[in-house]
Amino acid sequence: MRDLEQFLRQEGVDEALLEEAAQFRASHQAAEDVQGRIPQPVYTYYGREVWEKAIAAVLCGENLLLAGPKATGKNVLAQNLALLFGRPLWDVSFHVNVDAAYLIGSDTYDGSRVTFRPGPVYQSAVKGGFAVLDEINMARNEALAVLHAALDFRRVIDVAGYDRIQVDPAARFIGTMNYGYAGTRDLNEALCSRFAILNMPMIAENDLNRLVSDAFPTIREQIRSQFVQLFYEIERKAHSAEISERALDLRGLLDALALMQKGVRSGDALQMCIVNKTFDEYERTLVTDMISARIPTDLTRADVFS
Numbered sequence: 001m002r003d004l005e006q007f008l009r010q011e012g013v014d015e016a017l018l019e020e021a022a023q024f025r026a027s028h029q030a031a032e033d034v035q036g037r038i039p040q041p042v043y044t045y046y047g048r049e050v051w052e053k054a055i056a057a058v059l060c061g062e063n064l065l066l067a068g069p070k071a072t073g074k075n076v077l078a079q080n081l082a083l084l085f086g087r088p089l090w091d092v093s094f095h096v097n098v099d100a101a102y103l104i105g106s107d108t109y110d111g112s113r114v115t116f117r118p119g120p121v122y123q124s125a126v127k128g129g130f131a132v133l134d135e136i137n138m139a140r141n142e143a144l145a146v147l148h149a150a151l152d153f154r155r156v157i158d159v160a161g162y163d164r165i166q167v168d169p170a171a172r173f174i175g176t177m178n179y180g181y182a183g184t185r186d187l188n189e190a191l192c193s194r195f196a197i198l199n200m201p202m203i204a205e206n207d208l209n210r211l212v213s214d215a216f217p218t219i220r221e222q223i224r225s226q227f228v229q230l231f232y233e234i235e236r237k238a239h240s241a242e243i244s245e246r247a248l249d250l251r252g253l254l255d256a257l258a259l260m261q262k263g264v265r266s267g268d269a270l271q272m273c274i275v276n277k278t279f280d281e282y283e284r285t286l287v288t289d290m291i292s293a294r295i296p297t298d299l300t301r302a303d304v305f306s
Contacts, residue, residue, distance in 0.1 A: 267297025
């Protein structure tokens with residue numbers, strides 16, 4: 001936590017916001033049984049303006065909808081926010097079969113009697129956690145309708161056949177959405193009105209350089225620069241529809257570097273983590289050519305890291 005706060009101060013995030021976040025954390029201590037759910041993110045989100053907007057929204061009691069294209073760090077920001085505010089985190093990955101019973105909970109037989117098994121939204125509401133509603137625009141509207149009362153000023157959940165619970169004051173719901181994924185749809189106005197919507201920008205080049213340097217402190221500067229430029233070249237070609245967004249994968253780029261650090265040669269690592277994520281032969285050839293123009297395929301660990 002101290003490391004994250006120090007990082008945010010170095011980024012120039014408003015000190016008043018950080019002090020309020022610390023006060024929030026002190027006045028809403030997570031219960032002992034959910035302390036293990038407070039995330040310890042592998043990566044830190046870079047972007048002062050986004051941080052300030054997100055922190056202010058949480059402090060104002062708003063639920064956040066993080067909207068943006070692939071590789072903009074939506075889930076990374078959600079995890080970082082949970083850590084900053086000291087909140088246990090529940091992840092809900094939406095798909096067409098997610099229903100109200102999955103979100104709120106359902107009856108189950110424990111061998112002797114029927115009991116209520118709470119779902120992630122119920123637990124987050126009771127425990128004062130952050131519920132990340134991942135790819136929320138892949139869900140059916142009838143599944144999301146059960147959240148309306150929890151997301152607006154009422155902040156309640158009616159559990160059919162059981163009770164009406166009040167959402168804990170520390171609980172927040174953070175939705176993420178990408179307009180480009182297959183199976184997505186537009187969110188209805190009733191749901192959108194219950195979120196403060198934050199459009200997530202692509203990570204700036206300077207921030208990406210810092211991210212790679214922080215994740216891999218011993219990476220050689222020239223190699224780091226080529227990896228960063230490769231990411232933006234793929235992004236430009238995906239944006240102009242020359243290739244799909246499958247190869248635009250920041251996680252994949254970092255994973256490739258991690259494999260190289262373990263001794264996998266550069267060509268094989270990039271093939272596994274970038275090239276093979278597209279299934280069209282012509283597109284794979286284009287991506288391979290982009291990589292080959294910048295990064296030799298036979299680089300060893302000693303070539304990449306000092």
